Amino acid sequence: MKTVKNFTDRVNECECCGKQDLKGTYLLVDEFNNEFYYGSTCAFKKHGADKKELANANFKFEAAKSCVYAFARRNKLGILSFENFNEMLDYCIKNNGLMNYKK
Numbered sequence: 001m002k003t004v005k006n007f008t009d010r011v012n013e014c015e016c017c018g019k020q021d022l023k024g025t026y027l028l029v030d031e032f033n034n035e036f037y038y039g040s041t042c043a044f045k046k047h048g049a050d051k052k053e054l055a056n057a058n059f060k061f062e063a064a065k066s067c068v069y070a071f072a073r074r075n076k077l078g079i080l081s082f083e084n085f086n087e088m089l090d091y092c093i094k095n096n097g098l099m100n101y102k103k
């Protein structure tokens with residue numbers, strides 16, 4: 001049984017069907033915390049994620065981006081490089097926040 005954890009625009013290929021050039025993918029996790037990146041069609045039709053879960057994931061992704069900017073401001077990191085931003089965003093998406101993120 002997989003649950004939807006988040007959405008990300010950093011992975012653009014569906015691991016389920018191999019479809020590429022997606023706007024983004026949904027990060028699903030199973031009971032062993034294995035991670036899967038699926039496009040919306042596969043997440044919805046093949047893995048039973050409901051539309052509310054998917055919408056919620058999109059919302060969380062936007063929140064994660066805001067979270068990274070806020071973290072950078074709080075810690076006076078100045079302008080983040082693109083790599084920094086993406087690394088922090090990936091962390092935030094997988095861990096639901098930057099609580100234990102090491103600068």
Ligand SMILES: [Zn+2]
Nearest residue numbers: 014016017042
């Ligand atoms: Zn797919």
